[in-house]
Amino acid sequence: xxxxxxxxxxxxxxxxxxxxxxxxxxxxxxxxxxxxxxxxxxxxxxxxxxxxxxxxxxxxxxxxxxxxxxxxxxxxxxxxxxxxxxxxxxxxxxxxxxxxxxxxxxxxxxxxxxxxxxxxxxxxxxxxxxxxxxxxxxxxxxxxxxxxxxxxxxxxxxxxxxxx
Numbered sequence: 001x002x003x004x005x006x007x008x009x010x011x012x013x014x015x016x017x018x019x020x021x022x023x024x025x026x027x028x029x030x031x032x033x034x035x036x037x038x039x040x041x042x043x044x045x046x047x048x049x050x051x052x053x054x055x056x057x058x059x060x061x062x063x064x065x066x067x068x069x070x071x072x073x074x075x076x077x078x079x080x081x082x083x084x085x086x087x088x089x090x091x092x093x094x095x096x097x098x099x100x101x102x103x104x105x106x107x108x109x110x111x112x113x114x115x116x117x118x119x120x121x122x123x124x125x126x127x128x129x130x131x132x133x134x135x136x137x138x139x140x141x142x143x144x145x146x147x148x149x150x151x152x153x154x155x156x157x158x159x160x161x162x163x164x
Contacts, residue, residue: 072158
């Protein structure tokens with residue numbers, strides 16, 4: 001799924017579902033035709049989510065590595081998609097687990113720490129822009145924009161936890 005979400009935005013919208021289905025239908029994927037079609041539909045649903053338009057635009061970056069110091073900690077990681085816009089930086093990480101939280105407030109702490117660390121690092125690079133963090137639950141699909149108030153509780157501090 002990650003590979004297709006990285007690869008498909010480079011292709012015309014009209015071809016994306018066919019390309020996904022064809023790729024998933026290869027014998028190496030080990031999926032039945034029905035499973036390939038279902039997974040392709042999930043992937044295309046993620047690509048079409050209005051909340052993710054900027055992340056799948058031509059200027060967006062896939063598999064963007066991040067490294068630096070924030071809150072006295074070394075932060076090293078990689079976001080699945082990132083887009084730098086004139087007024088904001090949008091980052092997202094895909095979560096493919098079948099057990100997505102019911103609400104954004106129930107997001108696992110590990111993910112909140114990860115995204116808070118990325119946000120802190122990016123705020124240092126672009127202090128004049130808002131940093132928007134999104135978790136995409138690919139099985140549903142659903143995009144959760146993480147509120148600043150939630151991420152603020154998990155900002156990296158010297159001696160505290162960081163991203164991975």
